[in-house]
Amino acid sequence: AQKVTQAQTEISVVEKEDVTLDCVYETRDTTYYLFWYKQPPSGELVFLIRRNSFDEQNEISGRYSWNFQKSTSSFNFTITASQVVDSAVYFCALSEARDTNAGKSTFGDGTTLTVKP
Amino acid sequence: ETGVTQSPTHLIKTRGQQVTLRCSSQSGHNTVSWYQQALGQGPQFIFQYYREEENGRGNFPPRFSGLQFPNYSSELNVNALELDDSALYLCASSLGGTSADTQYFGPGTRLTVL
Numbered sequence: 730a731q732k733v734t735q736a737q738t739e740i741s742v743v744e745k746e747d748v749t750l751d752c753v754y755e756t757r758d759t760t761y762y763l764f765w766y767k768q769p770p771s772g773e774l775v776f777l778i779r780r781n782s783f784d785e786q787n788e789i790s791g792r793y794s795w796n797f798q799k800s801t802s803s804f805n806f807t808i809t810a811s812q813v814v815d816s817a818v819y820f821c822a823l824s825e826a827r828d829t830n831a832g833k834s835t836f837g838d839g840t841t842l843t844v845k846p
Numbered sequence: 847e848t849g850v851t852q853s854p855t856h857l858i859k860t861r862g863q864q865v866t867l868r869c870s871s872q873s874g875h876n877t878v879s880w881y882q883q884a885l886g887q888g889p890q891f892i893f894q895y896y897r898e899e900e901n902g903r904g905n906f907p908p909r910f911s912g913l914q915f916p917n918y919s920s921e922l923n924v925n926a927l928e929l930d931d932s933a934l935y936l937c938a939s940s941l942g943g944t945s946a947d948t949q950y951f952g953p954g955t956r957l958t959v960l
Contacts, residue, residue: 762945772954773954774936774951776949820888824945826946833891834891834949835891836881836888836890838886838887838888839888
């Protein structure tokens with residue numbers, strides 16, 4: 730069965746610090762997709778990135794970067810030079826290609842990031 | 847391009863009642879998924895509709911049911927409400943019904959059951 734673990738429940742940093750949010754996943758499928766979403770207090774989940782299991786290249790988008798390592802089943806998310814507006818709950822999610830529930834995403838329980846000025 | 851919208855924003859019901867939540871998918875998307883997010887937890891998959899047919903279902907009882915309409919909007923119906931049904935209900939739309947398709951979420955409906 731698929732599972733996503735975000736061991737860090739809450740992280741607090743001071744503005745301009747770098748912060749890494751951890752995500753460890755479990756799957757028996759060889760083809761799968763990993764996602765990160767941001768959930769601000771308004772409640773809407775905002776899509777940040779999708780990565781498929783065959784693409785282990787790290788990705789950088791502005792202050793955001795993602796490190797995907799199949800060897801450790803991890804898909805970590807780093808925010809460089811954090812800002813107060815980065816404060817939110819961040820979710821990592823997994824979808825398996827062979828899941829009979831097509832389109833189902835399994836989410837971790839989220840990491841609450843607080844960036845203090 | 848219009849994003850995913852949901853109505854109502856908030857809802858208060860009493861135990862045993864029935865509720866209908868609505869979702870309009872993003873323009874061009876033919877797939878809608880519904881998730882339940884309890885406080886302090888990640889979203890849990892309820893079911894997905896692809897071109898008006900149920901395309902997958904999570905571990906939710908039959909009193910959770912849904913519909914998708916020809917314009918790809920969707921409804922989530924919950925009968926015989928229980929206190930544990932209190933949660934944020936999120937709708938997500940995608941271009942297709944596969945695991946590869948990125949889901950775009952609406953703002954959610956916060957349901958409180960008293």
